[in-house]
Amino acid sequence: MKKERLIDVCFVPLDPSKTPRKYKLAVPKLGIVADLCSKLAEVTGISDEKLLVTDVYNHRFHKLFSEQDGLSNIIDKDDIYVYELPVTSRLDESTRILPVYLQEQRQKQKYSNYQQMSCLFGVPLLVPVPRKNCTYDTLYKCVLTQMSRYVKVPDDNEEWWKVSGEDGDSADDCTSRMSNGEVAMDGELDETDDVGREKGTGSSMEDENSNEGCTVTPKCRPRLITFSIVNSIGNSEVDSIHDDGRPIKLSNHSYVAAEWHPIAKSKFYDETLAAKVDTDESVNRSQQRKNVIQLTNCLEMFTSKEQLGRQDPWYCPRCKRHQQASKKFDLWQLPEVLVIHLKRFSYNRNWRDKLDITIEYPTRGLNMQKYIIKPDHGPSIYDLIAVSNHYGGLGGGHYTAYAQNKEDQQWYHFDDSNVSSTSEDAVVTRAGYVLVYQRRKPDYRRNQQDDDIDDKLQLTSHTATATASIGSPERNMGVNSDNSSDNGMDTN
Numbered sequence: 001m002k003k004e005r006l007i008d009v010c011f012v013p014l015d016p017s018k019t020p021r022k023y024k025l026a027v028p029k030l031g032i033v034a035d036l037c038s039k040l041a042e043v044t045g046i047s048d049e050k051l052l053v054t055d056v057y058n059h060r061f062h063k064l065f066s067e068q069d070g071l072s073n074i075i076d077k078d079d080i081y082v083y084e085l086p087v088t089s090r091l092d093e094s095t096r097i098l099p100v101y102l103q104e105q106r107q108k109q110k111y112s113n114y115q116q117m118s119c120l121f122g123v124p125l126l127v128p129v130p131r132k133n134c135t136y137d138t139l140y141k142c143v144l145t146q147m148s149r150y151v152k153v154p155d156d157n158e159e160w161w162k163v164s165g166e167d168g169d170s171a172d173d174c175t176s177r178m179s180n181g182e183v184a185m186d187g188e189l190d191e192t193d194d195v196g197r198e199k200g201t202g203s204s205m206e207d208e209n210s211n212e213g214c215t216v217t218p219k220c221r222p223r224l225i226t227f228s229i230v231n232s233i234g235n236s237e238v239d240s241i242h243d244d245g246r247p248i249k250l251s252n253h254s255y256v257a258a259e260w261h262p263i264a265k266s267k268f269y270d271e272t273l274a275a276k277v278d279t280d281e282s283v284n285r286s287q288q289r290k291n292v293i294q295l296t297n298c299l300e301m302f303t304s305k306e307q308l309g310r311q312d313p314w315y316c317p318r319c320k321r322h323q324q325a326s327k328k329f330d331l332w333q334l335p336e337v338l339v340i341h342l343k344r345f346s347y348n349r350n351w352r353d354k355l356d357i358t359i360e361y362p363t364r365g366l367n368m369q370k371y372i373i374k375p376d377h378g379p380s381i382y383d384l385i386a387v388s389n390h391y392g393g394l395g396g397g398h399y400t401a402y403a404q405n406k407e408d409q410q411w412y413h414f415d416d417s418n419v420s421s422t423s424e425d426a427v428v429t430r431a432g433y434v435l436v437y438q439r440r441k442p443d444y445r446r447n448q449q450d451d452d453i454d455d456k457l458q459l460t461s462h463t464a465t466a467t468a469s470i471g472s473p474e475r476n477m478g479v480n481s482d483n484s485s486d487n488g489m490d491t492n
Contacts, residue, residue: 005029007036007074010277011044014084016148021278027071032311034067040082049088056081059120060234061099083126096250100125100143101234103259118259120234122274136243139227143258150273161222161263224264230257295361303329303371330373334380340435354393358430366437382437389431402427
Protein backbone atom coordinates (compact mmCIF):
# COMPACT_ATOMS: atom_id res chain seq x y z
CA MET A 1 0.00 0.00 0.00
CA LYS A 2 1.10 3.51 -0.70
CA LYS A 3 2.77 5.27 2.19
CA GLU A 4 0.68 8.42 2.08
CA ARG A 5 -1.56 10.40 4.39
CA LEU A 6 -4.03 13.22 3.88
CA ILE A 7 -3.43 16.60 5.52
CA ASP A 8 -5.93 19.47 5.61
CA VAL A 9 -4.34 22.86 4.99
CA CYS A 10 -5.70 26.39 4.62
CA PHE A 11 -3.85 28.38 1.97
CA VAL A 12 -3.63 32.13 2.63
CA PRO A 13 -2.83 34.02 -0.61
CA LEU A 14 -0.52 37.02 -0.63
CA ASP A 15 -3.17 39.04 -2.46
CA PRO A 16 -5.37 40.32 0.40
CA SER A 17 -8.42 40.50 -1.89
CA LYS A 18 -8.42 36.72 -2.36
CA THR A 19 -10.21 34.46 0.10
CA PRO A 20 -8.20 31.73 1.88
CA ARG A 21 -8.83 28.26 0.47
CA LYS A 22 -8.87 24.88 2.14
CA TYR A 23 -7.16 21.89 0.47
CA LYS A 24 -6.72 18.23 1.33
CA LEU A 25 -3.29 17.08 0.20
CA ALA A 26 -1.86 13.57 -0.12
CA VAL A 27 1.70 13.62 1.20
CA PRO A 28 4.26 10.93 2.13
CA LYS A 29 3.76 9.60 5.64
CA LEU A 30 7.46 9.84 6.29
CA GLY A 31 7.87 13.06 4.33
CA ILE A 32 8.97 16.53 5.36
CA VAL A 33 7.34 19.97 5.19
CA ALA A 34 9.02 20.60 1.84
CA ASP A 35 6.94 17.73 0.40
CA LEU A 36 3.78 19.42 1.65
CA CYS A 37 4.81 22.69 0.03
CA SER A 38 5.52 20.91 -3.25
CA LYS A 39 2.04 19.36 -3.28
CA LEU A 40 0.38 22.68 -2.54
CA ALA A 41 2.47 24.40 -5.20
CA GLU A 42 1.12 21.94 -7.78
CA VAL A 43 -2.51 22.90 -7.14
CA THR A 44 -2.03 26.63 -6.54
CA GLY A 45 0.66 27.46 -9.08
CA ILE A 46 2.65 29.26 -6.38
CA SER A 47 6.35 28.55 -6.04
CA ASP A 48 6.97 26.21 -3.11
CA GLU A 49 9.87 28.46 -2.09
CA LYS A 50 7.35 31.22 -1.27
CA LEU A 51 5.19 29.10 1.05
CA LEU A 52 5.46 29.12 4.83
CA VAL A 53 3.70 26.35 6.77
CA THR A 54 2.37 27.23 10.22
CA ASP A 55 0.37 25.60 12.99
CA VAL A 56 -2.25 28.04 14.32
CA TYR A 57 -3.70 27.39 17.75
CA ASN A 58 -5.91 29.65 19.84
CA HIS A 59 -5.42 32.66 17.50
CA ARG A 60 -1.62 32.49 17.67
CA PHE A 61 1.23 30.75 15.86
CA HIS A 62 1.95 27.57 17.74
CA LYS A 63 4.80 26.72 15.34
CA LEU A 64 6.43 28.09 12.20
CA PHE A 65 7.76 25.06 10.35
CA SER A 66 11.01 24.84 8.45
CA GLU A 67 11.30 22.89 5.20
CA GLN A 68 13.16 20.04 6.88
CA ASP A 69 10.66 19.48 9.71
CA GLY A 70 9.03 16.06 9.53
CA LEU A 71 5.34 15.76 8.65
CA SER A 72 5.02 13.39 11.61
CA ASN A 73 4.97 16.58 13.75
CA ILE A 74 1.57 17.41 12.21
CA ILE A 75 -1.43 15.53 13.58
CA ASP A 76 -4.95 15.42 12.15
CA LYS A 77 -6.46 17.89 14.61
CA ASP A 78 -3.87 20.61 13.92
CA ASP A 79 -5.00 23.77 12.11
CA ILE A 80 -2.37 24.11 9.41
CA TYR A 81 -2.20 27.46 7.62
CA VAL A 82 0.14 27.91 4.67
CA TYR A 83 0.95 31.55 3.85
CA GLU A 84 2.14 32.82 0.51
CA LEU A 85 5.12 35.16 0.94
CA PRO A 86 6.48 37.79 -1.44
CA VAL A 87 10.03 36.54 -0.89
CA THR A 88 11.67 33.13 -0.83
CA SER A 89 13.16 33.53 2.63
CA ARG A 90 12.14 35.10 5.93
CA LEU A 91 15.72 36.39 6.06
CA ASP A 92 15.36 38.46 2.88
CA GLU A 93 17.57 41.56 2.94
CA SER A 94 14.86 44.07 1.99
CA THR A 95 11.60 42.56 3.31
CA ARG A 96 10.78 41.35 6.80
CA ILE A 97 7.95 38.84 7.34
CA LEU A 98 6.35 40.01 10.59
CA PRO A 99 3.94 37.83 12.60
CA VAL A 100 1.02 39.98 13.76
CA TYR A 101 -1.66 38.96 16.29
CA LEU A 102 -5.06 40.64 16.45
CA GLN A 103 -6.17 41.88 19.87
CA GLU A 104 -9.28 43.40 21.36
CA GLN A 105 -10.30 44.66 24.78
CA ARG A 106 -12.79 42.57 26.73
CA GLN A 107 -14.46 43.08 30.07
CA LYS A 108 -12.53 41.74 33.02
CA GLN A 109 -13.53 38.71 35.07
CA LYS A 110 -14.71 39.34 38.60
CA TYR A 111 -11.48 38.13 40.13
CA SER A 112 -9.29 40.42 37.94
CA ASN A 113 -7.66 43.56 39.28
CA TYR A 114 -8.07 45.43 36.00
CA GLN A 115 -11.16 46.79 34.33
CA GLN A 116 -10.36 45.33 30.92
CA MET A 117 -8.01 42.75 29.45
CA SER A 118 -6.47 42.23 26.01
CA CYS A 119 -7.51 39.03 24.22
CA LEU A 120 -6.46 37.55 20.90
CA PHE A 121 -9.02 36.85 18.19
CA GLY A 122 -9.13 35.83 14.55
CA VAL A 123 -6.39 34.29 12.41
CA PRO A 124 -2.87 35.75 12.86
CA LEU A 125 -1.21 37.54 9.97
CA LEU A 126 2.18 37.34 8.31
CA VAL A 127 2.75 40.90 7.14
CA PRO A 128 5.55 41.91 4.73
CA VAL A 129 7.15 45.14 5.93
CA PRO A 130 10.35 46.98 4.92
CA ARG A 131 13.33 45.67 6.81
CA LYS A 132 14.74 49.19 7.02
CA ASN A 133 12.96 52.41 7.96
CA CYS A 134 9.70 50.74 8.95
CA THR A 135 7.85 53.47 10.81
CA TYR A 136 4.65 53.24 12.79
CA ASP A 137 2.68 54.67 9.89
CA THR A 138 4.26 52.20 7.46
CA LEU A 139 3.36 49.27 9.70
CA TYR A 140 -0.17 50.65 10.11
CA LYS A 141 -0.73 50.80 6.36
CA CYS A 142 0.79 47.35 5.75
CA VAL A 143 -1.43 45.68 8.36
CA LEU A 144 -4.60 47.37 7.10
CA THR A 145 -3.68 46.32 3.57
CA GLN A 146 -3.45 42.69 4.67
CA MET A 147 -6.93 42.97 6.22
CA SER A 148 -8.49 44.96 3.36
CA ARG A 149 -10.76 42.06 2.35
CA TYR A 150 -12.73 42.27 5.57
CA VAL A 151 -11.85 45.71 6.97
CA LYS A 152 -13.43 48.92 5.69
CA VAL A 153 -11.27 52.00 6.17
CA PRO A 154 -13.40 55.05 7.11
CA ASP A 155 -13.40 58.28 5.13
CA ASP A 156 -11.09 61.08 6.27
CA ASN A 157 -14.01 63.27 7.31
CA GLU A 158 -15.82 60.55 9.26
CA GLU A 159 -15.66 61.07 13.05
CA TRP A 160 -16.22 57.41 13.86
CA TRP A 161 -14.66 57.55 17.33
CA LYS A 162 -17.36 59.71 18.88
CA VAL A 163 -19.42 57.91 21.51
CA SER A 164 -23.18 58.54 21.81
CA GLY A 165 -24.44 59.28 25.32
CA GLU A 166 -27.46 57.74 26.95
CA ASP A 167 -29.62 60.75 25.97
CA GLY A 168 -28.77 60.17 22.31
CA ASP A 169 -26.52 63.23 22.00
CA SER A 170 -23.01 62.81 20.63
CA ALA A 171 -20.19 63.20 23.08
CA ASP A 172 -18.01 66.28 22.87
CA ASP A 173 -14.87 66.19 20.70
CA CYS A 174 -12.71 66.45 23.78
CA THR A 175 -13.93 63.04 25.01
CA SER A 176 -12.58 60.01 23.22
CA ARG A 177 -11.85 56.38 23.83
CA MET A 178 -8.26 55.34 24.09
CA SER A 179 -7.10 52.15 22.49
CA ASN A 180 -7.24 50.27 25.79
CA GLY A 181 -10.97 50.99 26.15
CA GLU A 182 -10.62 53.62 28.88
CA VAL A 183 -12.50 56.93 28.52
CA ALA A 184 -10.17 59.91 28.86
CA MET A 185 -10.95 63.61 29.08
CA ASP A 186 -9.06 66.41 27.36
CA GLY A 187 -5.84 67.01 29.23
CA GLU A 188 -5.57 63.35 30.35
CA LEU A 189 -4.68 61.98 26.91
CA ASP A 190 -1.21 60.66 26.15
CA GLU A 191 0.03 61.85 22.75
CA THR A 192 1.65 58.49 22.07
CA ASP A 193 0.14 55.11 21.25
CA ASP A 194 1.94 53.14 23.97
CA VAL A 195 -0.36 50.23 24.72
CA GLY A 196 0.32 47.80 27.53
CA ARG A 197 -1.57 44.85 28.93
CA GLU A 198 -2.25 47.02 32.00
CA LYS A 199 -3.31 50.62 32.40
CA GLY A 200 -0.60 53.28 32.51
CA THR A 201 2.35 51.46 30.90
CA GLY A 202 2.80 54.19 28.24
CA SER A 203 4.87 57.18 29.31
CA SER A 204 6.33 59.11 26.36
CA MET A 205 5.03 62.62 25.50
CA GLU A 206 5.40 64.54 22.25
CA ASP A 207 5.27 68.22 21.33
CA GLU A 208 1.76 69.50 22.02
CA ASN A 209 1.85 71.74 18.95
CA SER A 210 2.59 68.83 16.62
CA ASN A 211 -0.18 66.54 15.38
CA GLU A 212 2.28 64.01 13.99
CA GLY A 213 2.34 60.81 16.02
CA CYS A 214 -0.66 61.51 18.27
CA THR A 215 -3.17 58.70 18.68
CA VAL A 216 -6.19 60.47 20.18
CA THR A 217 -6.58 64.23 20.67
CA PRO A 218 -9.42 66.63 19.88
CA LYS A 219 -7.35 67.91 16.94
CA CYS A 220 -6.40 64.62 15.26
CA ARG A 221 -7.93 61.30 14.29
CA PRO A 222 -7.39 58.13 16.33
CA ARG A 223 -5.94 55.02 14.76
CA LEU A 224 -8.15 52.02 14.08
CA ILE A 225 -5.45 49.82 15.59
CA THR A 226 -2.40 50.38 17.76
CA PHE A 227 0.71 48.26 18.06
CA SER A 228 3.00 46.76 20.67
CA ILE A 229 5.72 44.13 20.63
CA VAL A 230 4.67 40.94 22.41
CA ASN A 231 6.08 37.50 23.11
CA SER A 232 5.59 34.60 20.69
CA ILE A 233 2.29 33.52 22.25
CA GLY A 234 0.93 37.05 22.45
CA ASN A 235 -0.01 37.11 26.13
CA SER A 236 2.65 39.52 27.38
CA GLU A 237 3.94 42.86 26.14
CA VAL A 238 7.69 42.91 25.56
CA ASP A 239 8.07 46.51 24.44
CA SER A 240 5.93 49.46 23.39
CA ILE A 241 5.98 50.96 19.90
CA HIS A 242 5.95 54.76 19.70
CA ASP A 243 4.05 56.55 16.97
CA ASP A 244 6.74 59.21 16.56
CA GLY A 245 7.74 58.79 12.90
CA ARG A 246 10.99 57.03 13.77
CA PRO A 247 11.90 53.54 12.45
CA ILE A 248 10.65 50.72 14.67
CA LYS A 249 13.30 48.47 16.15
CA LEU A 250 12.35 44.96 15.04
CA SER A 251 14.26 41.68 14.88
CA ASN A 252 13.77 38.38 13.09
CA HIS A 253 12.10 37.07 16.24
CA SER A 254 9.70 39.98 16.81
CA TYR A 255 5.96 39.43 17.21
CA VAL A 256 3.57 42.38 17.07
CA ALA A 257 0.09 42.72 18.55
CA ALA A 258 -2.41 44.89 16.65
CA GLU A 259 -5.01 46.02 19.15
CA TRP A 260 -8.27 47.29 17.75
CA HIS A 261 -9.98 50.41 18.98
CA PRO A 262 -13.25 49.03 20.44
CA ILE A 263 -15.46 51.37 18.41
CA ALA A 264 -13.46 50.81 15.21
CA LYS A 265 -13.73 47.03 15.47
CA SER A 266 -17.50 47.13 15.83
CA LYS A 267 -17.87 49.48 12.83
CA PHE A 268 -15.23 48.42 10.34
CA TYR A 269 -14.20 44.82 11.08
CA ASP A 270 -16.45 42.29 9.29
CA GLU A 271 -16.18 39.08 11.28
CA THR A 272 -18.17 37.09 8.71
CA LEU A 273 -15.82 37.99 5.86
CA ALA A 274 -12.77 37.49 8.09
CA ALA A 275 -13.86 33.91 8.87
CA LYS A 276 -14.80 33.05 5.28
CA VAL A 277 -12.80 30.20 3.74
CA ASP A 278 -13.36 28.63 0.32
CA THR A 279 -13.23 24.84 -0.01
CA ASP A 280 -11.36 23.13 -2.81
CA GLU A 281 -12.93 20.13 -4.50
CA SER A 282 -10.11 17.96 -3.16
CA VAL A 283 -11.69 18.17 0.31
CA ASN A 284 -15.08 16.84 -0.83
CA ARG A 285 -13.53 14.31 -3.18
CA SER A 286 -11.41 12.86 -0.38
CA GLN A 287 -14.43 12.66 1.91
CA GLN A 288 -16.38 10.74 -0.73
CA ARG A 289 -13.54 8.33 -1.40
CA LYS A 290 -14.48 4.76 -0.59
CA ASN A 291 -12.54 3.11 2.17
CA VAL A 292 -11.91 0.14 -0.10
CA ILE A 293 -8.79 -0.66 -2.13
CA GLN A 294 -8.56 -3.29 -4.83
CA LEU A 295 -5.70 -5.78 -4.78
CA THR A 296 -4.89 -4.77 -8.35
CA ASN A 297 -4.29 -1.22 -7.11
CA CYS A 298 -1.75 -2.56 -4.62
CA LEU A 299 0.00 -4.58 -7.33
CA GLU A 300 0.15 -1.61 -9.67
CA MET A 301 1.56 0.54 -6.89
CA PHE A 302 4.12 -2.14 -5.98
CA THR A 303 5.41 -2.29 -9.58
CA SER A 304 5.28 1.46 -10.32
CA LYS A 305 8.25 3.81 -10.20
CA GLU A 306 8.63 5.59 -6.85
CA GLN A 307 10.43 8.90 -6.42
CA LEU A 308 12.51 8.88 -3.25
CA GLY A 309 11.87 11.76 -0.87
CA ARG A 310 14.31 14.54 -0.10
CA GLN A 311 14.97 13.01 3.29
CA ASP A 312 15.87 9.64 1.70
CA PRO A 313 18.60 10.39 -0.87
CA TRP A 314 20.49 7.68 -2.73
CA TYR A 315 24.28 7.70 -2.97
CA CYS A 316 25.34 7.56 -6.61
CA PRO A 317 28.58 5.58 -7.08
CA ARG A 318 29.37 7.47 -10.30
CA CYS A 319 29.15 11.11 -9.24
CA LYS A 320 29.91 10.28 -5.59
CA ARG A 321 27.00 12.40 -4.38
CA HIS A 322 23.62 11.82 -2.75
CA GLN A 323 20.82 12.18 -5.29
CA GLN A 324 17.03 12.17 -5.10
CA ALA A 325 16.68 9.01 -7.15
CA SER A 326 13.76 6.73 -8.06
CA LYS A 327 13.25 3.01 -7.56
CA LYS A 328 11.11 0.34 -9.20
CA PHE A 329 10.25 -3.32 -8.57
CA ASP A 330 9.52 -5.73 -11.43
CA LEU A 331 8.25 -9.33 -11.44
CA TRP A 332 10.29 -11.65 -13.63
CA GLN A 333 8.74 -15.01 -12.86
CA LEU A 334 5.99 -16.30 -10.54
CA PRO A 335 5.70 -19.70 -8.82
CA GLU A 336 2.79 -22.13 -8.86
CA VAL A 337 1.77 -21.12 -5.32
CA LEU A 338 1.83 -17.34 -4.95
CA VAL A 339 1.88 -15.83 -1.44
CA ILE A 340 0.91 -12.14 -1.23
CA HIS A 341 1.66 -10.42 2.06
CA LEU A 342 -0.35 -7.24 2.60
CA LYS A 343 1.75 -4.76 4.54
CA ARG A 344 -0.71 -3.64 7.20
CA PHE A 345 1.86 -2.50 9.77
CA SER A 346 4.06 0.54 9.33
CA TYR A 347 6.10 2.69 11.66
CA ASN A 348 9.03 5.03 11.88
CA ARG A 349 10.86 6.54 14.81
CA ASN A 350 7.96 8.95 15.46
CA TRP A 351 4.71 7.03 15.04
CA ARG A 352 3.28 3.54 14.51
CA ASP A 353 0.09 2.52 12.81
CA LYS A 354 -1.96 -0.44 11.59
CA LEU A 355 -3.82 -0.04 8.32
CA ASP A 356 -7.31 -1.49 8.78
CA ILE A 357 -8.65 -0.39 5.40
CA THR A 358 -10.55 -3.04 3.42
CA ILE A 359 -8.65 -4.54 0.50
CA GLU A 360 -10.83 -6.46 -1.93
CA TYR A 361 -9.00 -9.43 -3.41
CA PRO A 362 -10.45 -11.77 -6.05
CA THR A 363 -11.18 -15.37 -5.08
CA ARG A 364 -10.95 -16.49 -8.71
CA GLY A 365 -9.15 -15.38 -11.84
CA LEU A 366 -6.37 -13.15 -10.54
CA ASN A 367 -4.49 -12.36 -13.74
CA MET A 368 -0.85 -11.54 -13.02
CA GLN A 369 0.30 -11.58 -16.64
CA LYS A 370 0.56 -7.80 -17.08
CA TYR A 371 2.89 -7.50 -14.06
CA ILE A 372 5.45 -10.03 -15.40
CA ILE A 373 8.27 -8.75 -17.60
CA LYS A 374 9.68 -12.14 -18.67
CA PRO A 375 8.89 -12.43 -22.42
CA ASP A 376 8.22 -16.20 -22.57
CA HIS A 377 6.39 -16.50 -19.27
CA GLY A 378 3.31 -18.68 -19.59
CA PRO A 379 -0.26 -17.89 -18.46
CA SER A 380 -0.45 -16.68 -14.88
CA ILE A 381 -4.06 -16.83 -13.71
CA TYR A 382 -4.45 -17.63 -10.04
CA ASP A 383 -7.26 -18.73 -7.74
CA LEU A 384 -7.39 -18.11 -4.02
CA ILE A 385 -6.94 -21.19 -1.82
CA ALA A 386 -6.22 -19.73 1.65
CA VAL A 387 -6.24 -16.51 3.67
CA SER A 388 -4.59 -15.64 6.98
CA ASN A 389 -6.46 -12.98 8.98
CA HIS A 390 -5.14 -10.72 11.72
CA TYR A 391 -7.30 -8.96 14.29
CA GLY A 392 -5.94 -6.44 16.78
CA GLY A 393 -3.17 -3.87 16.72
CA LEU A 394 0.56 -3.45 17.22
CA GLY A 395 0.49 -4.47 20.86
CA GLY A 396 -1.23 -7.79 20.30
CA GLY A 397 -3.76 -9.60 18.21
CA HIS A 398 -5.36 -12.84 17.10
CA TYR A 399 -4.98 -14.91 13.94
CA THR A 400 -7.58 -16.96 12.07
CA ALA A 401 -7.50 -18.57 8.62
CA TYR A 402 -9.71 -19.52 5.70
CA ALA A 403 -8.76 -22.48 3.53
CA GLN A 404 -10.37 -24.33 0.66
CA ASN A 405 -10.74 -28.09 0.37
CA LYS A 406 -8.90 -29.26 -2.73
CA GLU A 407 -11.35 -32.01 -3.50
CA ASP A 408 -14.75 -30.32 -3.19
CA GLN A 409 -13.75 -26.62 -3.25
CA GLN A 410 -15.61 -26.01 0.03
CA TRP A 411 -14.25 -23.16 2.21
CA TYR A 412 -13.57 -23.59 5.93
CA HIS A 413 -12.85 -21.19 8.74
CA PHE A 414 -10.08 -22.06 11.24
CA ASP A 415 -10.09 -20.29 14.62
CA ASP A 416 -7.74 -22.00 17.06
CA SER A 417 -9.27 -25.47 17.59
CA ASN A 418 -12.63 -24.53 16.03
CA VAL A 419 -13.30 -25.39 12.40
CA SER A 420 -16.50 -24.47 10.57
CA SER A 421 -17.65 -24.36 6.95
CA THR A 422 -18.14 -20.97 5.30
CA SER A 423 -18.93 -19.44 1.93
CA GLU A 424 -16.54 -18.17 -0.71
CA ASP A 425 -17.80 -14.59 -0.34
CA ALA A 426 -17.06 -14.60 3.41
CA VAL A 427 -13.31 -15.01 2.96
CA VAL A 428 -12.84 -11.42 1.73
CA THR A 429 -12.67 -9.25 4.88
CA ARG A 430 -10.78 -6.23 6.16
CA ALA A 431 -8.75 -8.59 8.35
CA GLY A 432 -7.12 -10.26 5.33
CA TYR A 433 -3.36 -10.25 5.91
CA VAL A 434 -1.66 -13.01 3.90
CA LEU A 435 -3.21 -14.34 0.68
CA VAL A 436 -2.32 -17.71 -0.87
CA TYR A 437 -3.09 -18.23 -4.56
CA GLN A 438 -2.59 -21.29 -6.78
CA ARG A 439 -1.93 -21.02 -10.49
CA ARG A 440 -4.46 -22.62 -12.80
CA LYS A 441 -3.40 -25.42 -15.03
CA PRO A 442 -4.20 -25.10 -18.75
CA ASP A 443 -6.86 -27.86 -18.63
CA TYR A 444 -8.14 -26.96 -15.15
CA ARG A 445 -11.86 -26.25 -14.69
CA ARG A 446 -12.55 -24.39 -11.54
CA ASN A 447 -16.24 -25.39 -11.24
CA GLN A 448 -15.76 -29.13 -11.83
CA GLN A 449 -17.20 -31.16 -8.95
CA ASP A 450 -16.65 -34.76 -7.90
CA ASP A 451 -20.07 -36.23 -7.03
CA ASP A 452 -18.50 -39.27 -5.36
CA ILE A 453 -17.06 -37.33 -2.43
CA ASP A 454 -18.61 -38.67 0.77
CA ASP A 455 -16.87 -36.66 3.41
CA LYS A 456 -16.67 -32.93 2.68
CA LEU A 457 -14.93 -32.28 6.01
CA GLN A 458 -11.91 -34.29 4.93
CA LEU A 459 -9.15 -31.77 4.13
CA THR A 460 -6.26 -32.77 1.98
CA SER A 461 -2.67 -32.51 3.10
CA HIS A 462 -2.14 -29.76 0.54
CA THR A 463 -4.73 -27.51 2.18
CA ALA A 464 -3.47 -28.33 5.65
CA THR A 465 0.04 -27.42 4.62
CA ALA A 466 -1.15 -24.11 3.14
CA THR A 467 -3.04 -23.30 6.32
CA ALA A 468 -0.07 -24.05 8.52
CA SER A 469 2.27 -21.97 6.37
CA ILE A 470 0.18 -18.84 6.76
CA GLY A 471 -0.58 -19.20 10.45
CA SER A 472 2.36 -17.01 11.48
CA PRO A 473 3.51 -13.92 9.58
CA GLU A 474 7.12 -14.49 10.54
CA ARG A 475 7.28 -17.42 8.07
CA ASN A 476 6.25 -15.13 5.23
CA MET A 477 8.33 -12.09 6.10
CA GLY A 478 10.50 -12.89 3.10
CA VAL A 479 7.90 -11.52 0.70
CA ASN A 480 8.09 -8.11 2.36
CA SER A 481 11.33 -6.26 1.81
CA ASP A 482 10.65 -4.04 4.85
CA ASN A 483 11.61 -6.34 7.71
CA SER A 484 10.71 -3.69 10.29
CA SER A 485 7.00 -3.54 9.59
CA ASP A 486 5.78 -6.37 11.80
CA ASN A 487 8.56 -7.14 14.26
CA GLY A 488 7.70 -7.20 17.92
CA MET A 489 3.99 -8.04 17.61
CA ASP A 490 2.43 -10.15 20.34
CA THR A 491 -0.05 -12.67 18.98
CA ASN A 492 -2.34 -15.32 20.36
